[in-house]
Amino acid sequence: MAAAPQVGGLADTVFDNAEDDPHRVALGRKGADGHWRDVTAAEFRDEVLALAKGLIAHGVRFGDRIALMSRTRYEWTLFDFAVWTVGAQSVPVYPTSSAEQVLWMLHDAEVTAVMVEHEDHAMTIGSVIDRLPRLKRLWQLDDDAVGELVAAGAQIDDEVVHRHRRAVTPESVATVIYTSGTTGRPKGCVITHANFMFESDTMVSRWEPVFHSKPGDEAATLLFLPLAHVFGRMVEIAALRGRVKLGHQPELSARALMPDLVSFRPTFILAVPYIFEKVFSGARRKAEAEGRLGPFEKAVEIAVKYAEAMEDRAFRTGPGPSAGLRMQHQFFEKIVYKKVRDAMGGRVRHAMSGGSGMNRRLGLFFAGAGVLVYEGYGLTESTAAATANPPERTRYGTVGQPIPGTTVHIADDGEIWLHGANIFSGYLGNPKATDAALRDGWLATGDIGALDEDGYLTITGRKKEILVTSGGKSVSPAGLEERVRAHPLVAQCIVVGNDRPYIAALVTVDQESVEHWLAMQGRPPLSPGELVRDPDLEMEVRRAVVAANTAVSQAESIRTFRILAHQFTEERGLLTPSLKLKRKAIETAYAAEVDALYH
CATH class of the missing domain: 3.30.300.30 (ANL, C-terminal domain)
Structure with a gap:
């Protein structure tokens, strides 16, 4: 279990990494030519520091809220850590948000500055700006916002930034993330530096061995989840704190994503079930088009049986795959399973899935094909994962056990309650909603579920649904x-x-x-x-x-x-x-x- 942080904030990670190992590759950045360029820990620190100076030069102060409205890209991570370096709070906004949604979030969070990706976003903000009297600054990434800010802060001394950074404590607010609002108006979840540090450090310490393709190789992950979502933010932070090379991909569509998986070659990915469904259906269509649907379906059957036998052995309810099953599995390795892995870049051996439920059979197929998918469960209010399947004993079709330091309780009506250092501190300016969600430190999730005899959680639905x-x-x-x-x-x-x-x-x-x-x-x-x-x-x-x-x-x-x-x-x-x-x-x-x- 990760120890609760006693001092400092999230931005310290960037400066500590550069101090410890300045030449280590921290991020991959895709250029306009489509090629990936390595960014070292020292280079990233220098970029964060320069941008932080620019924020101060533009009047950003400790505790100010800065909205980020963009797809998942390198500059978002750069802005996040620069905002945290000066002790400000980021407010992520989905790039697809309507003008009314944007108005509500920026007004509710009393945002003083906004970073947008392009002109369309700027126009969305512009259409409601007359109703946002606190909003003083608007920067546009595609109009060289980073260059503009870096130039503005060139004369500011490093020590001014470091004074801001040292004033951040674990209890300081890191971000206000608005729930996506399947019902009613989005509510702003107040998440602290400590929430994120506990969550990301727990995930890294418990799952670090699976970040690699093979022992000793460089761990790398391609982030394509929206950074406006808590899952994407947790991945961003955990990658930097866990020293995993991080790349960004702005589109969650299989058509845009698959080429970047092949060129970036991650060792580990974090995704939603949709991505695994797309990889599987793409492989199935290809096999059928080539007149090999029969062998493909047989390979799927063998992969599922093989993974089930491995699962039985892990839980000591069976001996593992028989000699015959192992031979069949070996036969399909080159002609089917390797091709499925190659479609994901060739190095992925492990993955994490969250956001919604994954079909048990699909999880078994991927495990049998050599990509173990650990399904987990969490909410914005729990700073992403509260449960996840442990690497050595994955029970497919469940969302795993509580992560170390987190407790799961099933209430009398079947509602899942969560407790731990990753639970948020409440909804911004909404004590009524906070009191409804938090009961003596326990988060009432609104989800219905059941725990089995080994403590694995299965989600069966939502109370409201x-x-x-x-x-x-x-x-x-x-x-x-x-x-x-x-x-x-x-x-x-x-x-x-x-x-x-x-x-x-x-x-x-x-x-x-x-x-x-x-x-x-x-x-x-x-x-x-x-x-x-x-x-x-x-x-x-x-x-x-x-x-x-x-x-x-x-x-x-x-x-x-x-x-x-x-x-x-x-x-x-x-x-x-x-x-x-x-x-x-x-x-x-x-x-x-x-x-x-x-x-």
């Missing part, structure tokens, strides 16, 4: 949705049925997979309107629904479904930035389709 049919049957939708989504043609599934006679579902399809599926049948592409009426596609989705229903009682099963022409997107206000379904928004947007399911 439990559907109650008009017949009085309570149904948790998450498990059903996850099982429907396991079908390669399905992109998203939302289960409905609150105050209705039975459970039903709205389903969207994966465009790439459907195009491939049609091509394999020798059929031309279909328009979205034609797709939703295609009887063959309906039959495939029906198979997914029937398979999902086998895991629940008849009263909880999906009786009918509707295929939609377009996916739920963040741009349409139907997903949070971390890709969770905004249930109320979807049900409102598709009210006519939902009603049609019951007539």
Whole structure:
């Protein structure tokens, strides 16, 4: 367990790293030419120091709140540590936020300056700036904000910055992160330097061996999660504190991400289930296009069996893979498993998944293919992970055990409560919401779950998302949705049925997979309107629904479904930035389709 920090703040890491090992490569930075350039610990410290001077020259003071509105890129990490160096607090804003959301967050947090990525973001701020009297400064990354600030601070003495940095204590506020707001107005989670130090140091000390591809190699991770999300921020901080080479990738789409995984070649990645689903479905489509779907499906079956046998051995419920299974596994290593790993850069042997539930079979497949995925669970309010699967005893389909120093309690109604040094100090300026969430230091998460006899946590749903049919049957939708989504043609599934006679579902399809599926049948592409009426596609989705229903009682099963022409997107206000379904928004947007399911 990581010891609670007694002195200092997050920025000290940058200066300590440069002092201890100035020539060590701390970050990889992608240039305009697409090539990665190494940034040493000393170079990064000098950049942070120069930017911190610029912030002071522009009037940023200890305790001021500075908003950061950008995709995941090198400059965000640079700004974060410069802001912490001068004792200010960062307020991350999703780059997709609407003007009204931006207005609320900047007003609520009393932000005095904003760093944006490009002109579109600047225009979003500009549209509400007359209602933000405290806002004094706006910097734009694509308009050389860093150069402008560095030039402004050139005459400031180093010691002025270090006086600010030494005034930061573990109890100082590091950031105010607004919840993505699946319901109601976003609330600002106040997270301290101590929260982040405990969280990142615990993850590094417990999971450090898995950061490497093989013993003794350089650990490296490519960060593509949004830095506006607590998971991405934890990765950024843990990489610097754990001395893991850090690269940034601004897009969470498989099409943009896969080439950078190949060129950066991380040894370890932290992702959401969507990424692993995309890697798997891409490999499956490629095999089918090459006429090798049969062998691929067999390889999947062998990988799952092999990983299950390894899991049984870890928990002492079985002897491990048999000689025959080991031979089959070895046979598929070169022709299937290595290719899956190569698609992720070739060096990834371990990964962490969070944000939402991962299908057990998918986790087993990756483990069998040589990439162990440790699923975890946490919230913004717990500074990212509160539980995670331990490297030596992973139980697939669960979110693992409490991380060292954290305690999990299941309340009488099934709600998960958390306690530990990673729990936030409350919601900014909202004592009522704080009192509702924190009970004598315990965080009431709003999630429903269960602990098994070995202390592994399984998430079964959210309190607010439990559907109650008009017949009085309570149904948790998450498990059903996850099982429907396991079908390669399905992109998203939302289960409905609150105050209705039975459970039903709205389903969207994966465009790439459907195009491939049609091509394999020798059929031309279909328009979205034609797709939703295609009887063959309906039959495939029906198979997914029937398979999902086998895991629940008849009263909880999906009786009918509707295929939609377009996916739920963040741009349409139907997903949070971390890709969770905004249930109320979807049900409102598709009210006519939902009603049609019951007539």
